[in-house]
Every structure is written in C-alpha cells, then in structure tokens.
Amino acid sequence: MGRNESVLQGLPRTREWQEDFYRDLHSHPELSGQESRTAANVARRLGEMGYAVQQLGGGVVGVLDNGPGPVVLARADMDALPVTEQTDLPYASTESATDETGAVVGIAHACGHDVHVTCLLGAAELVAQGASGWSGTFVALFQPAEETASGAQAMLDAGLVDAIPRPEVAFAQHVLGLEAGTVGTHPGPVLSAGDSIRITLYGKGSHGSMPHQSVDPVVLAAAVVMRLQTIVARETKPGEFAVVTVGSSVAGTKSNIIADRAVLLVNVRTYDDGVRTHVLSAIERIVRAECEASGSPQAPTFDYYDQYPLTDNDAEVGEAVTASFREHFGDEHVVDLGRVTASEDFSRVPDAFGIPYCYWGVGGFAAGTEAPPNHSPFFAPLIQPTLDTGTAALVVAALSRLGEGRA
Ligand code: ZN
Numbered sequence: 001m002g003r004n005e006s007v008l009q010g011l012p013r014t015r016e017w018q019e020d021f022y023r024d025l026h027s028h029p030e031l032s033g034q035e036s037r038t039a040a041n042v043a044r045r046l047g048e049m050g051y052a053v054q055q056l057g058g059g060v061v062g063v064l065d066n067g068p069g070p071v072v073l074a075r076a077d078m079d080a081l082p083v084t085e086q087t088d089l090p091y092a093s094t095e096s097a098t099d100e101t102g103a104v105v106g107i108a109h110a111c112g113h114d115v116h117v118t119c120l121l122g123a124a125e126l127v128a129q130g131a132s133g134w135s136g137t138f139v140a141l142f143q144p145a146e147e148t149a150s151g152a153q154a155m156l157d158a159g160l161v162d163a164i165p166r167p168e169v170a171f172a173q174h175v176l177g178l179e180a181g182t183v184g185t186h187p188g189p190v191l192s193a194g195d196s197i198r199i200t201l202y203g204k205g206s207h208g209s210m211p212h213q214s215v216d217p218v219v220l221a222a223a224v225v226m227r228l229q230t231i232v233a234r235e236t237k238p239g240e241f242a243v244v245t246v247g248s249s250v251a252g253t254k255s256n257i258i259a260d261r262a263v264l265l266v267n268v269r270t271y272d273d274g275v276r277t278h279v280l281s282a283i284e285r286i287v288r289a290e291c292e293a294s295g296s297p298q299a300p301t302f303d304y305y306d307q308y309p310l311t312d313n314d315a316e317v318g319e320a321v322t323a324s325f326r327e328h329f330g331d332e333h334v335v336d337l338g339r340v341t342a343s344e345d346f347s348r349v350p351d352a353f354g355i356p357y358c359y360w361g362v363g364g365f366a367a368g369t370e371a372p373p374n375h376s377p378f379f380a381p382l383i384q385p386t387l388d389t390g391t392a393a394l395v396v397a398a399l400s401r402l403g404e405g406r407a
Pocket residue numbers: 111147374375
C-alpha cells in the first residue's frame with residue numbers, strides 16, 4: 001500500500017464526524033472577524049487530535065511535530081457572508097445580524113468556507129493518526145476574515161511568523177463550481193490581485209451661478225474618469241490583463257451648488273505584479289495631473305482598502321501537487337482550473353515566510369448541473385464526494401512534501 005492509501009485508510013471514520021460537523025457549521029455561519037464559535041470548535045478538535053494549538057489574530061493554528069523533516073502548512077478560511085441563504089437544505093442557515101446601517105442581513109456560508117474548515121480538520125486528523133507513515137511537521141492554519149482581505153494579515157500582525165516553525169511550502173483550496181469529485185490546478189497566476197482605492201479630489205465650492213469663483217470637482221472628476229480609461233487602452237501591453245473600474249463617483253447635493261470635493265471608488269484587477277504596480281502608479285499620476293490642470297487647491301488623497309495580493313502558484317510545487325493528484329484521483333478527476341478573476345488573501349501567509357505555495361479548486365456540484373456561483377444565496381455544494389475529495393487533496397498534497405515514514 002502506498003503512503004497516501006495508508007494515511008487515507010482512516011477516512012471512513014473521519015467522514016462520520018466530518019459530515020455532522022459540516023452541517024452544524026453550515027447552519028452556524030459567522031461574519032468576517034466574528035468567527036469565535038467556529039474558532040473555538042476548531043481549537044478544541046485540534047487539541048483532541050494531539051496538535052499544539054494557538055489562537056492568534058482571531059484565527060487558530062495547530063502544529064503537529066512528528067520528528068525531523070519538512071514543515072508543511074495547510075490553510076482554511078472560516079468566515080461567512082452577509083447573504084440570506086435561499087437553499088432548501090435541511091441544514092440551511094437562519095442566522096442574521098444587524099449591519100452598520102441598522103438593516104437586518106442574513107448570514108450564510110455562501111462561499112463554502114465551511115467546506116474548507118471541515119476538510120482541513122479531517123486532513124489534520126488523518127495525518128495525526130497516520131503519523132507513522134511520514135516525518136516532519138504538519139501545520140493546520142484556520143484564518144478569519146478572508147472576505148474582507150484582512151484575516152491573514154491579522155494573524156501575521158499577531159505574530160504568526162514567530163509562533164510556528166517556518167514551513168517550506170503552503171497549501172490552500174477553494175470549493176468552486178467544478179464537478180464534485182474533481183480537483184482543478186493551474187500553474188502560475190491563478191487568482192487576480194485586487195485593489196480598491198478611495199480617491200478624494202478637492203475643488204472649491206461656490207454658487208452654481210458663479211462658476212468663476214469655484215474649482216468644480218464634478219468637471220475634475222469627469223476628466224479623471226475619462227482619462228483613467230487610457231491606462232488599460234493605451235498604457236497596458238496588448239495581451240496583458242488589467243481591469244480599472246470606477247465603481248462610484250459622488251459629488252454635490254444640489255443643482256445650484258458647486259461642491260468642494262468629489263470621491264471616486266476605483267477597483268483594479270491584475271495577474272502580474274509589474275502590471276499592478278504600473279496601473280496603480282498611473283492612476284495616481286493621472287489624478288494628480290488632472291487636479292493640477294483644474295487648479296485644485298489641495299493635493300488629492302488616495303486611501304487603499306480591500307487589497308488582495310496576487311495568488312501565483314509556484315511552478316515546481318504546482319507540478320508536483322498536480323502529479324500527486326493525478327496519481328491519487330486519476331487523470332479524469334484532475335482538470336486545469338485556468339485563471340479565476342476572484343481574489344484571495346491566502347498568499348500573504350506564504351509571502352510572509354518567503355515560501356512557495358499551491359492553491360487549487362475542489363469541485364462541489366453534480367455533473368451537468370449549472371452550479372450557482374460562490375456568494376450566491378443558492379450556493380449549496382454536495383456534501384459528498386466534496387468533503388472526501390477536499391480532505392484527500394490536502395492529505396495527498398501534504399504527503400507529497402513531507403518526509404518518509406518509520407513504517
Ligand atoms: Zn468569497
């Protein structure tokens with residue numbers, strides 16, 4: 001028996017509690033930064049499995065030291081979304097919360113992070129029980145607040161780098177609209193970098209009938225919005241990918257008042273750090289120049305928020321993981337994920353350690369059906385074979401990098 005098979009022998013027993021755990025977690029979703037119940041359950045179970053458990057930055061990290069050898073980290077995200085679930089699952093969420101405007105919003109695991117938590121806990125148990133089959137250290141990391149791009153950073157800010165042994169490689173996965181039972185990998189950039197910028201343009205307020213006494217921020221904003229379109233059209237190499245979207249442009253209250261400022265909300269997506277740096281600097285350059293052209297009385301301000309780093313799979317690690325998946329799941333169950341335009345904050349963790357990583361997709365839906373996209377109120381992955389596949393994928397990837405066993 002190969003060591004994948006030997007460690008995965010325990011899956012039928014693990015599966016028994018995983019399915020119950022998953023249904024419970026699905027019906028008790030928690031918003032980004034508020035994952036206290038989930039984190040407590042994860043910490044308790046990791047402790048029972050023999051992991052050294054630490055809670056930091058709202059997340060949980062368990063370390064299983066199994067002798068000399070490579071250190072491998074696997075990560076899951078724990079947060080749910082402000083979405084009112086509209087599936088007819090018997091374990092659908094009925095949770096709700098009050099948002100900052102006072103409105104009641106439903107809460108649901110509409111991105112499937114409950115799948116990620118359940119699979120990583122199952123994998124953690126399997127590698128602990130099968131510890132004679134490998135050597136090294138396995139680190140199971142559960143981060144909060146992926147949906148607000150802040151949870152990985154919160155764990156780093158709380159001292160993650162010094163709290164665990166330095167991994168040599170990191171893994172993470174996401175349940176997506178692929179067929180359940182399949183996994184999808186892709187070398188190189190797999191998820192886009194995402195940046196949001198709140199830009200404030202300063203004008204000089206006046207009466208609408210006295211424009212000569214104003215610096216009109218509406219005209220300034222209009223010039224900026226038009227000129228920003230040239231970054232992709234004229235400054236980005238044909239064939240390179242970039243998106244610059246002005247999602248919001250707000251100024252003024254009344255037709256006969258010239259406002260004193262305008263606020264633009266701009267979103268940028270890229271797959272290449274060089275392109276990203278260029279696009280962001282081009283935005284600042286154009287905005288500053290247009291402000292100067294308008295005679296703006298004050299320099300514009302740029303407030304960056306919801307920033308997601310690029311997810312760029314290491315070629316060598318990606319190839320090794322894909323080969324292990326093909327061997328374990330069979331060629332027909334391993335697909336090319338391609339590039340996904342969504343974004344993730346996972347890579348902040350491997351980037352903080354300066355280590356390579358691989359991020360892959362796990363199928364969650366029946367063949368031939370149209371899967372609702374992640375974040376849809378109808379998002380309802382099949383429990384099986386989704387949990388088995390995601391659990392086995394983590395075990396197989398980890399074992400592909402861990403050392404030989406004693407057995
Ligand atoms: Zn999401």
